[in-house]
Amino acid sequence: MTVRDLREKYLAFFQSKQHDLFPSGSLVPYDVTGRLDESLLFNGAGMVQFKPYFRGVVKPKNPRITTVQKCVRTGDIETAGDLTHLTFFEMLGNFSFGDYFKDVAIAYSWEFITAAEWLGLDPNRVAVTVFEEDDEAYGEWEKHYRAEGIDPASRIFRLGEETNYWPAGAFSSGPPGPCGPNTEMFYWTSGDAPSGSYGKEQFVADEAGGKWLEFWNDVFIQFEWQGSLRNPERPGDGYVKEGMLPLPFQSVDTGMGLERTITVLNGKRDIYDNDAFAPILRRIEAILGGSFKYGAGNTVYEETGGGSLQPFAVVLDRDSAARVVADHIRTAAFCIADGIIPGNAGRGYVLRRLIRRAVLKGQRVLGFAQPFSHEVFEGVIEAMGGYYKELSERRDVIVETLRNEEALFRRTVHTGASILRSHIVDLVAEAGLKEEGSMLLSKPLPVKPRKLPGVVAFKLYDTFGFPLEVTQELCAEAEIEVDTEGYERAMHEAQERSRGASGxxxxxxxxxxxxxxxxxxxxxxxxxxxxxxxxxxxxxxxxxxxxxxxxxxxxxxxxxxxxxxxxxxxxxxxxxxxxxxxxxxxxxxxxxxxxxxxxxxxxxxxxxxxxxxxxxxxxxxxxxxxxxxxxxxxxxxxxxxxTNRGGGSDGEHGLKPxxxxxxxxxxxxxxxxxDAPRRRATQRNHTATHLLHAALRQVLGKHVTQAGSYVGPDHLRFDFTHGKAMSPAEVAEVERIVNAQALENLDVKTYPDLPLAEAKARGAMALFGEKYGEVVRMVEVGDFSRELCGGTHVRTTGEIGLFKIRSEGSAASGVRRIEALTGEEAYAWVLEADRRLHEAAGLLKSNPAEVVHSLGALQEALKEERRRRERAEAALVRGSVTTQHIAGKASIVAETILVGDVKLWTRKFQDLDPKTVASAVDERVASDPSLVALAAVVADGKVQIICKAGAGALAKGVHAGRLVGEVAKICGGGGGGRPDFATAGGRLPEKVDEALKAAAGVVRSQMG
CATH class of the missing domain: 2.40.30.130 (Elongation Factor Tu (Ef-tu); domain 3)
Incomplete structure (x- = not known):
């Protein structure tokens, strides 16, 4: 059976049971009223968008609903890559809001699972768990098993609230809100089904061993958990239970994992072995050009070593890496399609982490030499683009975002990985891995290694973009833990966190x-x-x-x-x-x-x-x-x-009566x-934002979509998806188009109660990731722009007045930002720009029309003056460098002494260009390979130290990088570099003479 077949069968079954088909919600967790659920990063269950229905705040047209919901669960990021876990999955669901309850829900589940016309699973290979106190659910299942002649005690198991209550552990620990027991269904995947006396202990052991695969879950929402935070200042301390009240009506939330169920139906144990992943894995194979075949036993070893540590190897599973790449790129594609962009916080951070983990696995384990993530995405479209049209509609944005993120990460990942590997080598060496030859780290080390210091992990993140989780994963391969507390301390010290809220x-x-x-x-x-x-x-x-x-x-x-x-x-x-x-x-x-x-x-x-x-x-x-x-x-x-969310009294939380x-x-x-003038100014900017959006799509392409905005009385800010900076000509054209629409004085019409389907049919733009109800409000500006919008607008575009873009720049990877002004603010900006232009013309002794020409002439004159000065400085430096040395004598001006068989030349320069000095020093050493040249340039209260070591000096053991490092310490600085050439800096010019005199001792120690 294919994924498509299963999807269609499920929906057909529940539609035959009078359920209405409801579209999937966005991965950004908006509910049916359009409100964002701030408690969640992603939509991770079919019920998320229906919370207002469960609470009775909004009443659905039909109390019976069925859906196919896109889900992302971030807790599975580290486990994705095994045979059973995914970060993105499809959840098939059926819901009852005050209609049927446990008896009907369980009957529907059983019928769909076992009836020949639907899934036709062998009832003897199906087991169920119920909450240990839920006699009602146990009794319903008992009837169905007895009807099949199966001993209920061998297939129905009572478990605790951690597995069979929603949310997990909520019966005792909360959080406050709707909750209830659940029942889960499992399928036996390992040979013949258990027979005879088979109890709960054996079931738990077999399920943990992967012999039972969970694929269906019915949640019976019937209570309101009441309680308050133990400590409002420390939400992580949990809640104090104050009671459990029955809800006004009972509801059912059913979830069936599409990928898990298709695995069961097809007799597989690999959740990636189906038509939802086959095109993606084939794409990975094709990009690698035959060097990889999924499922062909792809184990490789990464050898490393160094210092006192003999070579050892880490086992790398290429099949697992391919699953990670397939899963993470699929998840990333759906996130981007729903309007999420890579960033350093929240959903954006998770998305960036997924892409980087995929890139790391693909580059390090699979051997992708060139950027590949955007090519793997083509397999995602092949596998899922038929049902999820947003993948093709936003193809350009997804490809550009993946390409940019991978390029950004690739620029630093090699350096970061090398640094991390050197730390891992040192820690493993300490643990006793010193025997000859290779040793696989799948075996326990003789001694548990120390933790990787948190400050190292943070430096990898801060400097090279390594997420903490990536560092942890690479360290785990070598049985090394990361000091996460130290990481948090380093993070806290490096960042200023603003902790204020309006209340x-x-x-x-x-x-x-x-x-x-x-x-x-x-x-x-x-x-x-x-x-x-x-x-x-x-x-x-x-x-x-x-x-x-x-x-x-x-x-x-x-x-x-x-x-x-x-x-x-x-x-x-x-x-x-x-x-x-x-x-x-x-x-x-x-x-x-x-x-x-x-x-x-x-x-x-x-x-x-x-x-x-x-x-x-x-x-x-x-x-x-x-x-x-x-x-x-x-x-x-x-x-x-x-502050009184817990239901306690005012005094309990420190509020005064x-x-x-x-x-x-x-x-x-x-x-x-x-405030009418303020509102009018805001309305001008809001309508102008709609015009700007339409103009950008006209100039840059239909891939442009809104990624964020600010509409205030003073200015507007518009973030949009686009992979590169706009050219000045593009900015000017967008500005011209918006002003042209304002001059047309187009009517701005609103349609407050338009069916969503009709609005889309009229061409209204909806924000990707936003949740809209069945009835929407559409704002139409002539024939130029149509958007779904709940904001306030001008009556005609002529009210906007002048539109002026004041800046265009980067907001995030793959996202550009425009800031613009309208009306009086735009006019004031133009007046100020004109005033500055006249002022500049006065300083240039020119007129406004000739300012550009005058500036060009001035720049050329400055360049010529700079070239003249550089020639003079170079002549001065060369003359100083080639001055005859005075053997054995010290001088604060210049000195050449013999240190063993090596000539050491030192010189201090004042207010010269370090590049000129470096070039001249390089020429001097090229003419005398036995020379070590050390120059110090003092300028603007700082010191620049330059060192060049000739081939003869290098052969004697001289190391320029270490030499400048030691000399710079005396000047209150530091630095280093290659053995033959290095630079360093200092902040104590008064110590230069002392530092140069100390150089001979450093060279002598290097030569042994």
Missing amino acids: MDTVYTSISVKVAIGEASALVKANDPSVAVDSHPTATRFLGYESLVAKARIVETRPQVDGAGQATGELLLALDQTPFYAESGGQVSDTGVLIGDGFELKVVNLARHDGVLVHRAEPVAGSSGTPPLQGGGGPVSPDLIG MPPEVAALVGQEVQARV
């Missing part, structure tokens, strides 16, 4: 806030029947598309607190409706004021949390800052502030007024 990111909303919003919305509706109220009153109603001023009611408020729980003087407020835009999609939040009866608050920022817009505000100088205490008040939920004047704000009516 907005810890705000979250509770059901009580949403109920309050719903009640307030209903109150507005009762007072004014013409007002439309959101059909989902759990979210703040946003009015800012139509109006910048609105009446609203405060439904929740809390004092803003700092990290120590102390009030900052600001307030956090939730309104039932608001004209204020909260930061999203790159557009910054609005600012403005809230005016109430006797008080005024300045809104300085907003944040979105589960549909509620939280306003951060501060009292306006001159107002009381609070309303009269009579009227209002009422209960205030402590859950508005994230709610001040009565703050509580009195709840229920008050306010006039919400947005």
Whole structure:
């Protein structure tokens, strides 16, 4: 059976059971509402995008859903390359949200697995595990096994929460949130299935030995785990359990690993031995030109040695390396297709680590001499491009990113690997590996080696781009651990970490806030029947598309607190409706004021949390800052502030009791007024960003997609995928196109409730990696641009005014960044540039039109003056170098002495070009091979030391690199180089004479 066959069978089965097919979510973990799950780096399970359904925040059209979800699990990076683990995989899933539960879910699983028309697996080769306290699930499985005449006790096993509860260990340890028991299905892969008396202990041993392969998992989500952090300052210390409450409804989350199941169905033990990987592995074989055949017993040995250590060898498995390359390039391709770019943090760091690990394995073990990752990707398209269209749609971006990342890593990997290998050799030598001949490190060493120092590991990362994990992996081959604590200390010392937060990111909303919003919305509706109220009153109603001023009611408020729980003087407020835009999609939040009866608050920022817009505000100088205490008040939920996430009391977390004047704000009516000039400036920049995106695709190509943005009132910043710097002509053309659209005064139209499929059919650009609902908002600018966007925009492009690009540069590997201005800011920039041009013309005694010509003439004159000076200096230096030596006498000007059979010449120069001195010294030694020439150049308070050793001196044991190193130490510096030529630096010019005099002693010691 092929991967395609299995995918189609699974979806057909569950669609026959009234499940709706739902598209895969992005690898960037957005949920069905479009909200990013900040707790995850990647989408690692089918249920991630459906969390709002599980929690009841959003209701699906159909409570039964089936999907094929793209997944990445970063915990498997080190194990990928064996026969069972992958970093990217496809998860087939079926879900029930308040519909069927354990009995039906288990029945569906059993039918699909064993029925002849579906998978037709032998029931006797299938075993299941259940949570040790889940009698209900055990009973359901028991019925199915008895119906097949199989002893349930030999195939159903009760295990603990680490394996059979979701999340793992959550029954006892949390974290807070939805949870429940699970049941896992396994298939026997090793000969005849066990018979007779077969118990849990034997099952656990056989599963650990790879005889049982897990391929299916049903999670029964039925509880809300409640608890709080043991120590808010140390989240790693875990949670204190406070209770377990039943959820309002029960749900099922089923996951079947596509690659694992196809392995089972085809009677294989290698998860890479299927049509999802065959084209990728064939591509690797083809690139290597016949020197490698997957599965042909490809073991090689890497020999090394040096110093006191005799040669030894590390076993390298080429088949395993090929699996790593295939898996990691496949994962990287899907990550890039979903908008992730290589970087030094978060998802970008994981992506970079995957690419570098693949490159390291491919270069070191498989023997790829030339860049190969982008060629291996062609196999990924062949294997998976038919089902996942994004691979071909973003082919150019993926190829360019892989090519750039590999080139970047290859430039440093050889040097870094050589340095690491020398440290490994030294550590292994200490452990007692000194016997003659080769010794394979698959055998235990006589003594456990010391750890690789953390400072070494950090230097490899900081200087050569070696991720810590790569260093650990190479060290592990030689049974050496890495001092990770020392690595962290070195990292901490080398970087300044800013640890400040506005506090907005810890705000979250509770059901009580949403109920309050719903009640307030209903109150507005009762007072004014013409007002439309959101059909989902759990979210703040946003009015800012139509109006910048609105009446609203405060439904929740809390004092803003700092990290120590102390009030900052600001307030956090939730309104039932608001004209204020909260930061999203790159557009910054609005600012403005809230005016109430006797008080005024300045809104300085907003944040979105589960549909509620939280306003951060501060009292306006001159107002009381609070309303009269009579009227209002009422209960205030402590859950508005994230420091009380655990459900405990305020005092438990150091929060002061709610001040009565703050509580009195709840229920008050306010006039919400947005800063209109600031909003208009922001809108200009946002619409201009859409025009810029379209213009870039027109000039550079359709591979250009947005990789990040900032849209504020002062400027716009746009990051986009493109493999090289734009030429000045390209920048000018993009700028011209955007200004042309502004001059056309095109209408800007929004379509707020457009089906996603229709928007895409109209050509709307969606951001790769973003999650969109079934209904979207599309912004259309004439026939020039269509994008899915929730931001605010101008009514016509003429409102943008002038558009001016002020910079274009690199944002990351494969990502460029443009910063630009519009309107008044652009005009001010042009005025300033014109002023500087006139000022430069004045200094050149020219006019603006002739500035370029005048600068060219000035540069040519300066070059000629520099050449004249260099000729004069060279003549001076040559004259000094060739001066007759005065044997045996010291001089601070020049000196040549005999040290044994070697002539040592020393000289100090003041304010000359070190390159000129080096060239002249080189010529001098070329004419007298027995000479060692040592020159010191003093300039700008620093010392440059240059040494050249002739062939005769080298034969006597003189080493220029070590000589300059010792001399430079006296001058407060250091350096080194080759035996024949080296340079060093120092910061103590007053020590030069002393250093030059000490050179003879160093040369004498070198000659023995």
